[in-house]
Amino acid sequence: MAIITVQDLEKTFAVSRRREGARGLIGRLARETVQVRAVDGISFAVKRGEMVGYIGPNGAGKSTTIKMLTGILVPSGGTVQVMDLDPSRRRIDVARRIGVVFGQRSQLWWDLPLADSFALLRHIYRIPEQRYRANVAQFTELLDLGGFLQTPVRQLSLGQRMRGELTAALLHDPEILYLDEPTIGLDVVAKARIREFLAQLNVDRGVTVLLTTHDMGDIERLCSRMLVIDHGRVIYDGDVQAIKERYGGERTLIVDLEEPGPPIDVPGARVVKVDGPRQWLRFHRTDATAASLVAAVAARARLLDLTIEEPAIEDIVRRIYEGEAAWEASTA
């Protein structure tokens, strides 16, 4: 049963800007209106209890989609059904049944202790007393909030605040949780803790999660399915494992040699770039391990330093995009 259904969704913004090459006072003041298609015909469905990674480069239309799913924005075309409701017409009803966390925004009251924010949310969402107490107790334990429940939010560390934000978004037992970069700016330990919590939440409570992120680790740990959008269109919708094997399996070993030289020839990798003594070797997970490559390079040249680059989401998106364009060209 689909809990979210999106069909041919579109959103066009009218952006006014100065005319290009305008001259004179009037020309400079006169503005033209340009139609920008932020979301350009997206369709997908999310089943109850699914955890879906929603990714794409900045400006791809991710936040615009989420705003339409929550009812903040009215679509210019297409339809959205969330829990069988049209969010833009039934914004308040939808709001009572969803939770939203923006990594870069806060929904907590800055000057008040965390516990006070929770108490206010209890009244905003009219959470029954018992349910509220049980939820606060459970999240306090799971996210280890006990030490700072009485601390004003402005004094919390980012990691502590994010744990507070997650609790705040979940107190009213939402059926859907929208997460927009929930681990941004967090250190490795804090990230791991939040991912652990989200995975468990999905299992224990069956909350449907739509996760927007730039961190491939979030997706790998949490989502089995991933939606990739770019330029307002869906360019991939499917298995995370498959896409990782196809595009994400490639890593880059960057080596600094003692002296500049010709591209090193090692089995299982190919040199994609040379810049003086520095060389970039691309290799696939299945063809070689980083350790074997380092050993092979060291056997051929004097090695000073090295780093390994994991593919970034932007990279994968770009490669999917190129791959699709190539595929379209070959079938045309």
Added chain:
Amino acid sequence: MRLYWEVAVRGFRRYTTYRAATLAGIFTNTIFGFMRAYVMLALFDAVTEVGGYDVADALTYTFLAQGLIMVAYLWGWWDVAITIRSGDVVTDFYRPFDYQAYWLAQDLGRALYHAVARGIPPFVVGMLVFDVRLPLSPLVWVAFLVSIALAATVSFAMRFMVNLSAFWLLDYRGPGRLAAALWTALSGFAVPVAFFPEGIGAVVSLLPFVALFEVPVDIFLERQSGTGAAGALLFQAGWALVLLAAGRWMLAAARRKVVIQGG
């Protein structure tokens, strides 16, 4: 209703944490009260009565006005505009509550804190040093307290609209400065409207600005008593309703803009 009560309680509590700011504010308001009081004394050295005020009225007015500064909070309240600027307003739009009522409740909680913590001390100090006038009738006190609550509501309704301008203007402080100038000049804060030339004073007395200072002060000084005081309260309540309604209309327009054009 319960929600808005809880919000008001938090609005009050929020300001109790800034004790140093409260102390500094009391000090400043009191010092300026003294300066203004000496100007009044100099004026009343030359005359015995201006616009129906005698010297005791003028001194009482001075410390009332100083005490009510933070109730009206005419300069520098940008709580709503800041959330619009940062985009955090979106989280408030997600919530199942009335946006304007939410901020009104929060601001009334704040106003109560400021009425007590920033209002009473300057007045008490003024009372100890100068000859001020205190109403004897408990009814006048009741009317005065109601009038302060209405002044806070009118003030919020106006500030709310000035803040909402941030939806359309990149620099919301422009309208803020204009509004602050109007408030200071026309509310009876800088000089009692009773001191204005008659024709101008009569016009200014019809504007909503006098609901902020002149009306509560007049009730306290018993320049308005009995039905006059009741009429003055109705005047404030009427403007409060009109301005809150205008704010709702503006909010609906802002929401439409956000919903259609994005944040």
